[in-house]
Amino acid sequence: MGRSPCCEKAHTNKGAWTKEEDDRLITYIRTHGEGCWRSLPKAAGLLRCGKSCRLRWINYLRPDLKRGNFTHEEDDIIIKLHSLLGNKWSLIAGRLPGRTDNEIKNYWNTHIKRKLLNRGIDPVSHRSMNEASISLAPPPAQSLDEEKKEESEGNPEERCPDLNLELRISLPLQDADLILKHNQQQKQSSISAYDFLGLRSAAVFDCRVLEMK
Known part of the structure; x- marks a missing residue:
């Protein structure tokens, strides 16, 4: 269930307030204070909605309101606070004694916003409109020659690869092959030339154990 209406709107006056209604509202609040806005209209003898009485008092009849x-x-305070707070008119009104949030909002939309636009300032971001347009503009397109130049230059890291400076001293390839071949020949000769008995041994063969027949 929604909140019940503050009063019977079918039996309330609408439209502009009369001087008599203003005097009744002022007299009652000076005597009894603001109190509950739902019950105030009936107590003050007004055929008005409680919300209408509250807005009328706050925005027009308060004795501390600043006129003119x-x-x-x-103006400078409103612009500075708006750049920090945005459209939080109640907070801005709290820094301007005697001014209401509704009054400040209307003044912003009818005067200050147009003043900022005439100065070339965006009323939303409070930045220069030229600066905003430059920041939103796409980067300039590169010509075909510039693209080819960048491709040819490449990445500095690719153009200058890391060099392996680990140096080793070794024999030339041909000399290494000769040495390897010589070692193999030595190995074969050391196996033994005495292979006629089917023995492959590097040991020296003792002929004294053979008996002549």
Whole structure:
């Protein structure tokens, strides 16, 4: 269930307030204070909605309201606070005594916003519109010659690969082959030339054990 209406709207006056209604509201609040806005209209003898009475008092009848045009100092404060807070009019009104949030919002939309636009300032970001357009612009396209130049130059790391400076001293390839061949020949000769008995041994054969027949 939604919240019940603050009063019977079918039996309330609408439209502009009369001077008599303003005087009744002022007199009652000065005597009894603001109190509960739901019950205030009936107690003050007003055929108005409680919300209408509250807005009328806060925005028009409060004795501490500041009348007249906004000053240049107030304009600067509103612009500075808006750049920090955005459209939080209640917080901005708290820094401007005597001004209401609704009044400040209307003044912003009708005057200050147009003033900033005439200065070339974006009223949303509070930055220069030229600067904003430059930041949003795409980077300039490169010509075909520039692209080919970049491809030919490549990455500096690719153009200068790491060099293996580990140096080793070794025999030339031909000399190494000769040495390997010589070692193999030595190995074969050391096996033995005495292979006629089918013995392959590197030991010296003793002929004295043979008997002549």
